[in-house]
Amino acid sequence: MNGNFSTFRTPAQLIEALLREKGWTNRVFALVLGLDEATTSRIVNGKRDVDAALAVALEEALNVPAEHFLELQQSYDLAQARLAAPHDPVRELRAHLFGKLPIAEMIKRGWIHAKDVRDPLVQSELVRFFGVNRIEDIEILPHAAKKTDVKNEPTPVQLAWLYRVKKIAGEMLVARYSHEALLATMPRLKQLLLSPEEARKVPRLLAECGVRFLIVESLPSAKIDGVCFWLNEKSPVIALSMRFDRIDNFWFVLRHEIEHVLQEHGKTRIMLDADLEGEDSLIDEEEAAANQAAAEFCVPQSKMNAFIARKAPFFYERDILAFAKMINVHPGLIAGQIRRRTNRYDRFGNYLVKVRASVLPSSISDGWGNVYPIEQ
Numbered sequence: 001m002n003g004n005f006s007t008f009r010t011p012a013q014l015i016e017a018l019l020r021e022k023g024w025t026n027r028v029f030a031l032v033l034g035l036d037e038a039t040t041s042r043i044v045n046g047k048r049d050v051d052a053a054l055a056v057a058l059e060e061a062l063n064v065p066a067e068h069f070l071e072l073q074q075s076y077d078l079a080q081a082r083l084a085a086p087h088d089p090v091r092e093l094r095a096h097l098f099g100k101l102p103i104a105e106m107i108k109r110g111w112i113h114a115k116d117v118r119d120p121l122v123q124s125e126l127v128r129f130f131g132v133n134r135i136e137d138i139e140i141l142p143h144a145a146k147k148t149d150v151k152n153e154p155t156p157v158q159l160a161w162l163y164r165v166k167k168i169a170g171e172m173l174v175a176r177y178s179h180e181a182l183l184a185t186m187p188r189l190k191q192l193l194l195s196p197e198e199a200r201k202v203p204r205l206l207a208e209c210g211v212r213f214l215i216v217e218s219l220p221s222a223k224i225d226g227v228c229f230w231l232n233e234k235s236p237v238i239a240l241s242m243r244f245d246r247i248d249n250f251w252f253v254l255r256h257e258i259e260h261v262l263q264e265h266g267k268t269r270i271m272l273d274a275d276l277e278g279e280d281s282l283i284d285e286e287e288a289a290a291n292q293a294a295a296e297f298c299v300p301q302s303k304m305n306a307f308i309a310r311k312a313p314f315f316y317e318r319d320i321l322a323f324a325k326m327i328n329v330h331p332g333l334i335a336g337q338i339r340r341r342t343n344r345y346d347r348f349g350n351y352l353v354k355v356r357a358s359v360l361p362s363s364i365s366d367g368w369g370n371v372y373p374i375e376q
Contacts, residue, residue, distance in 0.1 A: 011072045012046030018062045019044070032061045049073060093135060097126065100140055100156035102219050109217075110371035111164055130163055154272055157222045162272065165227060165239040168372050169212045172364055177210030177235055182262060185209050189255075190297065193329040196247050196355045202254065203363045211236050211261060215360060217367020218243040222274070226253045228260035229270040236261040242359070244277075246352040248336025250359070252276070252294045259293035260286070277345070295340075298333045307334075308341060320351065 008014040019029055030040040042048040050058070050073045055066035097103070103122060106112050112125035123135050130138045140156040154162060185205050192198035206213040212231070218224045218241035226240045238257040242250065253276060260271045265286050273287070283291070295301055307323050315338055324331040335348035356368075366372035 008072060010046050010076045011050040011069045012044060014064070014069065014072060015058065015062070016044055018064065022062075029061075033057055049077075096140060097123075097135075097138070101126070101160055102157050102221075105219055106160060109367065111160075129160075129167075131167075155222070157219050158224055158272060158274065161216060161219050161222050161224055161241070162227060162270070164366065165214065165216050165237070166229075167374055168214055168216065168364060168366060169237040169239065170231060171374060172212045172214065174207045174212050174235070175210045179262070182206075182209040182211065182258070186258075186297075189258075193251060193298070193333060196330065196332075196353045197358045199247075199250060199355045200358045200362045202359065206238065211238055211258075213237075214239050214364040215242055215367070216365070217241060225249075225273050225276045226257045227270060227272045228257045228266040230264075230267045233267050236266070242356050245354045245356040246336070247330055247332040247355050248298065248339075248352055249277070250355045251298050251333065252336065255294040255297040256290040259290040262293075263289065265290070277340070295337065299329065299337045300327065303327060304334075304337055304341075308338070312342075315348075320348070 008017065019026075024032070026037055026040055026044065029044070030037045033040060039048070043050075043054070048054075050069045052066070052070065055069040055073075058064065058069050059066040098117065103112070103117050103126075106129070107114050107116065107122075112122065112129050114121045114125055126138060127133070127135055132138055139159055185208070188205060189202065192201055203213050212235060214237075216239055222241070223243075224241045225243065226238065228236065228238055230236050238254070238261065240250070240253055240257070253273070256273065256276065257271075260266050263286065265271050271286070271290075276291075292301075295304075303323075307319075311319050320331050320334050320338075324334050330351075330353070332351040332353055335351035339345050339347060360368070360370075364372065
């Protein structure tokens with residue numbers, strides 16, 4: 001036989017060929033194995049599976065490695081199982097949905113209404129949440145039609161957050177958007193940089209310009225900072241996650257998204273900004289422009305450059321406080337810029353005061369124990 005076992009589909013076929021080659025009868029085979037003839041007959045006829053113990057006995061009797069018998073048995077069993085259980089597209093569907101979407105967190109946040117992930121209502125609730133007609137049309141599935149052009153392909157977790165934002169934004173009532181009004185509001189926003197409590201005025205000022213501003217708590221692992229997009233290319237939306245509750249992060253991300261609106265970014269592709277603090281130089285022109293505008297808004301960059309040139313590498317508290325007073329901003333904005341410039345995010349944490357508690361009460365928000373009521 002020369003060790004060529006690829007032509008055999010079952011262990012019984014191989015055993016029968018080996019017995020024929022050796023000229024053994026069933027009685028001889030039974031004597032060699034130390035079994036009764038009825039048992040060896042069942043082995044030869046494929047009516048008894050080959051387990052590890054039998055494979056070792058066959059190896060000793062027929063001088064063929066036990067692995068060959070076990071491999072044939074495994075291949076045969078697998079083929080039989082596939083015939084008995086044909087392809088189940090529903091199982092594949094569940095693997096994508098339950099394996100990629102944070103369904104337990106979505107239930108906890110009140111985004112979908114189900115008792116737990118095993119609730120039969122989960123699939124119909126996902127259809128409702130994503131606004132599709134069939135479960136197969138949800139965007140995270142490989143065969144689903146893409147309905148959203150996002151600058152970078154979002155993860156399923158980010159996509160879930162984005163759909164929540166879009167649903168809430170669609171129900172908001174604001175003035176007609178005015179580019180000129182938003183430009184005119186920038187100095188008023190600039191005046192709010194001195195005190196963390198002043199951030200509470202942001203939602204009203206943006207609403208007066210026709211910008212739909214909302215805050216939706218991020219989902220675990222999403223790393224989302226903010227997003228800018230337009231509804232019907234007429235009404236801009238800015239949503240923040242405020243995953244970092246710091247005055248410098250709030251104003252930097254907010255001004256970043258405002259720049260997208262001013263430049264009319266997000267009309268043809270959603271500007272989903274994730275991990276802004278971790279961005280490197282490999283970003284596109286639109287993101288670079290938004291970053292530059294945000295940095296300039298927080299601290300005029302010419303003054304920031306001069307301050308760093310004079311003080312680096314030692315930044316003393318008295319210098320930061322004096323500089324902040326001179327340009328009329330909170331010291332946390334200076335600290336944030338220094339951290340960003342030096343890539344030392346472990347420094348100056350004492351200046352980075354929280355602002356979320358000031359902003360949320362005046363904002364359309366979802367998260368941190370609050371579920372925004374959406375009409376079904």
